Amino acid sequence: MYEYNGEEVFVIDSHLHHWDASKENIKHEGGEQFIQCFYDYHTAFTPDDREWDIDQYRKYSSEKLVQDLFRDGSVDMGIFQPTHLNEFYKEGFNTVDDNAAVAEQYPERFITNGRFDPRDGDAGLTELERQKREYDIDGVKLYTAEWKGDSKGWRLDSEAAFDYLQKCVDLGIKNIHPHKGPTIRPLNRDAFDVSDVDDAATSFPELNFIVEHVGLPRLDDFAWIAAQEPNVYGGLAVAAPFAESRPQKFGEIMGELLFWLGEDRILFGSDYAIWEPEWLIDAVMNAELTQEQRDEYGVEFSIDVKRKVMGENAAELYDIDIEEQKKQLRNDDISTQFDLSDQYDEGETAAD
Template sequence: MYEKDGEKYFVVDAHTHFWDASPDNWVKGQEEYAKGWIECFHAYQGLGPKETHWPIDRFQKYSEELMMHDLFEVGHVDTAIFQPTNLRQWYKNGFNTTEADGALAAKHPGKFLVNTTFDPREGDEGMKAFEERVKRYGCKGVKLYTAEWRGDSRGWSLKDPEAARYLEKCEELGVKNVHIHKGPTIWPLDKDAFDVSDVDHVATNFQGLNFIVEHVGLPRIEDFCFMATQERNVYAGLAVVVGGLMHARPKFFAKVMGELMFWIGEDKLIFGADYAIWEPKWQVEGFVDWNMPGDDELSDFAPLTVDQKKKILGLNAARLYDIDVPAELRLKDPETVEPVGVPNS
């Protein structure tokens, strides 16, 4: 919970990781890619305030204690949602796995929700393992990485028939929140494999699922907005938007937030710090303090209200994941004013 100027904010960090990219975990013969991946991640950290930057050895593999401190002791986070990324082609035990996330969550009840992942290229065997993970960890969401390498394949599409089978299984199991990385690429993955165009297809076909587009499709922000505004079950995941732009590119951040608010609206924007690329503390505090600049070129966009920021920082994600919000941190119901001369019935 974060409090500022008498206002209390319930914070759900809907995009967090507990990874191991240390050299001991690199696959033999794939060291170039394992090393390059985490170094690219580390470079993104440079978009945050200088005092929050980490040395590369800590960034490759950080401790449970550090994560708990950064999120819950000083980071203002009430609940965090793990978003796994396997990358087993480069990392022996996986980069950021459901199993590692689940073990940490079990040690700290009430702090984390565990999402899992799937890869439709794994076929029936992968489907069985996916179902087992969902039941074991109580997953309400799944994180998809359409650009992940597997053998000679350098990605897959949500339009693939095999992907549809897995999404049908999501509906069957009650895994209603589908998070898809659709944003900045990370070396050596292919930028085009993260294109947002396949989301439109499945959002229409699977009305019982919520599709949270992580990183809002950057740099394809306009493509995303024009798609998301006409798909009622598409949401914007703000990981990278806040962490990557608010400090380093404030004017671009204002434009992106303005477009998202105009086209998609306050009820469909989901905060995520993207730890450990960026720590949540400065993002939560900075977002509460932030408002739309008064520049003429941004005059199309309205300022954000306190209630809108409360929705974005936690209440929207709480609604998607059925997280219980303390009564004092919920939005107040609007007052009802009876018309003059009309008695109550």
């Protein structure tokens, strides 16, 4: 468990992937563009001594994932957010079933989310039922800019999407995680526009809409929507790395979020493996608002607020009893069971 100034902080990383962008899995040039764009984000924000090479980045083992999160990264639990991208990758990029296979090995550590695409029609509704039946999912990750045939995206406020959201209500899937952040080449930026969250959140008050990447670069649009919709939350994946490379910008982002949403509706996410929690958690936990920002926004990024952001808010959404979870993890030997150092050249570490 992470310790900050001698105090324990339970960390739930709410945005994880286990992807396969190996050359063997790519079936469309968009797949290569996609992983190269991910890698550009990785190198732009990651400290030099923590960067991966591109071959390692394309496909990493489940053992490395577990080591990076729970042994080296101080994460207590993580939530998988799938992204299929079947138009780009033969076996999918980051699939529900592949994530679930890892989660089944570490049931006290992982939560598996599902996904849907309303363009799949009745077959997609049946598939959503399967995900609930087999994995008891409590959430879905939505990728509104994903390509399908001639279509290059869909909207969360469409009639077809509302059919799926109603199905989520019927099945007891309560947490909706739409990607509403930076575009990834070759997807269309406008297909990630945050505006479609508004009507969806109003129409389905029984659902929680965790807007991943807090709408960046449309932070203002997101904040104004979230201010009027009490069931809209903000996921810090993509925003979090600013705490390391651009701390004043991170303070501005957090100031806006705390001002508009409050401390109970913000969730930490590393976006692993775009970035590793080992350095990212430190960056966020050590972040402070400047005096000018505290005066302007009238908020503090205190240790109590950080506890909520780093884990307590996600625990509330996913019905996780943190104290009970601590007991379950006390006998977990995950901190000693992996040593991948022999897979790397002399002078490198498994996290390099």
